[in-house]
Amino acid sequence: MNNGFWTVVGFTVKNKFRGKAFLITTIIIAIILSVVINLPYLFSKFSGEDxxxxxxxxxxxxxxxxxxxxxxxxxxxxxxxxxxxxxxxxxxxxxxxxxxxxxxxxxxxxxxxxxxxxxxxxxxxxxxxxxxxxxxxxxxxxxxxxxxxxxxxxxxxxxxxxxxxxxxxxxxxxxxxxAPVVIDSVQISTSDGAGSVGQGKTASQQAMDIGLVYVILFMLFMAIMITGQMIASEITAEKSSRVMEILITSVSPLKGMFGKIFGMFLVGLTQISVYIIVIIVNMTLPHNLDTLKDMNISLSEVDPVLLVYAIIFYLLGYFLFATMFAAVGSIVSRTEDLGQAVLPITMLSLAGFYICMFGGLNNPNTMLIKVASFIPFFSPYAMVTRLGLSNPPYWQVWLSIAALAVSIVIVGWLAAKIYRAGVLMYGKRPSIRELRKAMRAYKG
The missing domain is CATH 3.40.190 (D-Maltodextrin-Binding Protein; domain 2)
Incomplete structure (x- = not known):
């Protein structure tokens, strides 16, 4: 059982790493990130603002x-x-x-x-x-x-x-x-030490957390969109080229789906790691460190608790959306139809991203953000925003994690059934009724 799973994982990873498109895209995005981070400095040099x-x-x-x-x-x-x-x-x-x-x-x-x-x-x-x-x-x-x-x-x-x-x-x-009147802003926690995440933050720590939340939201959105699209397109391409018929003779559809999801996760994790290294290297350049110092921001004040929770929500959010992308990719026979098929999933992720970017960063304690932090499709964005910019109680954080984990199990089970039936259905995209019949008929 495990051999088939790891075979699919290894094949997926090697296939992506050997592809020129993946390498070129990663390099181009890394260059764009470097330019964007150093853009204020470049503008000041070329425009004479210094x-x-x-x-x-x-x-x-x-x-x-x-x-x-x-x-x-x-x-x-x-x-x-x-x-x-x-x-x-x-x-x-x-x-x-x-x-x-x-x-x-x-x-x-x-x-x-x-x-x-x-x-x-x-x-x-x-x-x-x-x-x-x-x-x-x-x-x-x-x-x-x-x-x-x-x-x-x-x-x-x-x-x-x-x-x-x-x-x-x-x-x-x-x-x-x-003499100017000096007023400092300090975030406090009104809950006791055992009931909330964090015990208050200074203005510089708040500024650091805002920047970190901003980066995390973008990274999560990019991971879901880029990796999810890759999963769906890989499955659809294999299906349209009839490679899928060969694969399911040696590996069960269930192993194939989760092997591809995990393989793409490793690929996406490698890509995200490259971007994080590029960001850190550029941010530690002397001119950028001076800018951060002028803004009273220190990289040493990164909240480790926020990083741990961000990784947890990143992983859970990725696997929730990845299973959905895999299920949709399995029922599409032509790559031309894939964009329309994955649009609802894309809109779900985009909605969570926009809710936090345009509402949560300004006021993380609004009712919209609090409700969104318990909705599995939005919680990877919303709860990370609350963790970085406020002090939510522990029970709310872990309730959100539990709801997200349960949703992954339910969506994963449903996606597995759709995948098992969908990979063998060719031609036009099947209707819900046809898909339900195929899911009931398939017992393998």
């Missing part, structure tokens, strides 16, 4: 003699001082000489942008009440929100500093007034 944005302003000698509190030249000088204090200045102020008239000045500023001396320039309009002037940032870039936000924060700081100095506050009082 250099400060050059912002021009009109350097008017006449304004320097003005008695007004806020002049454009004075504000620009304060902006330059503000950004020079930064470790990595976002903006560099560039003085453009006064051309003598408003029209000539506008032309000179635009020419500086055209000559790429500056990326944009500031235009000041004096306030009628002698207060802080209104400021306009002009550039060729569409919706240059990054530079605008940075300039807005700097101008607000300069304005507050000037006002506080004007009312005669001491440096000590100004520091107290300008």
């Amino acid at each position: 250099k400060p944005t050059a912002v021009g302003y009109l350097d008017s000698a006449q304004e320097q003699l003005s008695s007004q509190m806020f002049t454009s030249t004075g504000i620009a000088a304060l902006l330059d001082e503000y950004y020079q204090k930064q470790e990595k200045p976002e903006i560099k102020m560039v003085a453009i000489p006064d051309a003598g008239s408003e029209e000539a000045n506008e032309k000179a500023l635009k020419q500086a942008v055209s000559d790429e001396k500056v990326d944009g320039y500031l235009e000041f309009k004096a306030a009628t009440d002698g207060g802080f002037p209104s400021v306009v940032y002009k550039s060729e870039a569409l919706l240059d929100t990054g530079s605008t936000r940075s300039l807005q924060a700097a101008l607000l700081s300069i304005k507050n500093e000037a006002v506080l100095t004007g009312v005669g506050l001491s440096d000590e009082l100004k520091q107290v007034l300008q």
